[in-house]
Amino acid sequence: xxxxxxxxxxxxxxxxxxxxxxxxxxxxxxxxxxxxxxxxxxxxxxxxxxxxxxxxxxxxxxxxxxxxxxxxxxxxxxxxxxxxxxxxxxxxxxxxxxxxxxxxxxxxxxxxxxxxxxxxxxxxxxxxxxxx
Amino acid sequence: xxxxxxxxxxxxxxxxxxxxxxxxxxxxxxxxxxxxxxxxxxxxxxxxxxxxxxxxxxxxxxxxxxxxxxxxxxxxxxxxxxxxxxxxxxxxxxxxxxxxxxxxxxxxxxxxxxxxxxxxxxxxxxxxxxxxxxxxxxxxxxxxxxxxxxxxxxxxx
Numbered sequence: 651x652x653x654x655x656x657x658x659x660x661x662x663x664x665x666x667x668x669x670x671x672x673x674x675x676x677x678x679x680x681x682x683x684x685x686x687x688x689x690x691x692x693x694x695x696x697x698x699x700x701x702x703x704x705x706x707x708x709x710x711x712x713x714x715x716x717x718x719x720x721x722x723x724x725x726x727x728x729x730x731x732x733x734x735x736x737x738x739x740x741x742x743x744x745x746x747x748x749x750x751x752x753x754x755x756x757x758x759x760x761x762x763x764x765x766x767x768x769x770x771x772x773x774x775x776x777x778x779x780x781x782x
Numbered sequence: 783x784x785x786x787x788x789x790x791x792x793x794x795x796x797x798x799x800x801x802x803x804x805x806x807x808x809x810x811x812x813x814x815x816x817x818x819x820x821x822x823x824x825x826x827x828x829x830x831x832x833x834x835x836x837x838x839x840x841x842x843x844x845x846x847x848x849x850x851x852x853x854x855x856x857x858x859x860x861x862x863x864x865x866x867x868x869x870x871x872x873x874x875x876x877x878x879x880x881x882x883x884x885x886x887x888x889x890x891x892x893x894x895x896x897x898x899x900x901x902x903x904x905x906x907x908x909x910x911x912x913x914x915x916x917x918x919x920x921x922x923x924x925x926x927x928x929x930x931x932x933x934x935x936x937x938x939x
Contacts, residue, residue: 693835694858706803707862708878716878746796751859753802758859 657733657776660697660757663714666725669779673730676772679761695759695768697732705755711782726781733776738767785817786839786846793837793853803863806856810864814911815887815894818842824857824907861902861909868898879903886916 662672672678677695696713698705714727734757741764742748742757751758759765783791792809814820820841827834827850837849837857868883869876880901886893897912 696859706866707859708866708876712876713878720879746799747855749799750797750802750805753800754804754859754863756859760855 655736657735658739658757659700659731659733661700661710662695662697662730662732663710663712663717664728664730665714665718665721666728666779666781668717668724669728669730673777673779676769677759677765679765693760695765697757697759699752699755699757700731703753703755707751707754707756714782729780729782731778731780734768735771735775738764738771741767784844784846785813785820785841786844788813789820789822789839790837790846790849790853793849793856803856803859804867806860807863807867810860811885811887811896811911814896815889815913817911817913819910819912821908821910822857823909824854827854857909858902858907861900861907864898864909865900865902880906889913892916 662669662677664672679693679695698710710729711727714729718724718727739752739757742752742759745763748758748760748763759768789810792806792813797805818841820839822840823838824835825838827836830836830850834850835854835857836847837854839846839849862878865878865881865883866876868874868885871885872883874881874883880903882897882899885896885898887896888894893916895914895916897914898909900909901907
């Protein structure tokens with residue numbers, strides 16, 4: 651029997667408070683940033699691959715520091731590390747646009763493109779928060 | 783084809799297997815080098831709640847509104863990729879959420895400078911590119927200067 655491929659380790663850069671909330675509750679496409687509900691929701695959950703490929707849209711650390719600078723009362727920058735089953739990442743890789751994002755280093759989970767599956771599996775995934 | 787139509791075609795064409803976001807970035811910059819000015823903004827789409835977005839593409843004398851999925855999906859990652867390209871080519875600090883930079887690209891009559899101003903936040907996603915002669919004074923005061931804050935756009939219904 652062929653063994654299942656190992657999970658894919660992904661990094662999401664954000665603030666410490668948000669990382670802990672996402673770790674506990676999963677990414678929330680309905681998440682509204684502080685500033686009121688007149689802003690649109692977050693929509694997608696963006697992560698970087700950690701397999702050595704460059705993240706050509708910016709590293710998770712860069713986004714963590716930028717987010718922490720914009721929201722200084724949220725505990726500073728942090729990385730949420732999550733091990734995502736390969737079959738969920740494959741959902742992205744099977745879409746031409748999501749595959750192009752992946753070739754640029756980004757695993758981007760959107761409604762209809764892996765986000766629902768990620769949310770369903772979230773309680774079972776190995777995760778940790780890394781303050782930076 | 784107008785620049786707007788070319789951008790829609792670019793954004794709705796599935797990228798070749800094995801390609802990355804540079805396929806879109808290079809295509810967009812080539813279109814911009816051929817156009818005096820173009821602005822692309824992503825706004826909530828009330829006809830595709832709750833997360834749908836549509837693109838408005840504006841060039842001198844015309845506006846193309848209502849460009850929906852899949853075109854709109856590429857926009858935010860593309861904004862980020864262009865900002866990284868700017869950092870790599872000009873040495874400015876990568877600004878993930880907004881800023882200004884200039885890039886030089888081949889034009890029909892020789893190299894042209896593309897002055898870019900963008901925002902990439904939850905509340906504002908916009909890219910404006912103005913073409914200028916390479917020797918002209920930059921449209922913005924300094925390469926890499928952050929854009930002035932943009933008002934947040936109201937969420938769609």
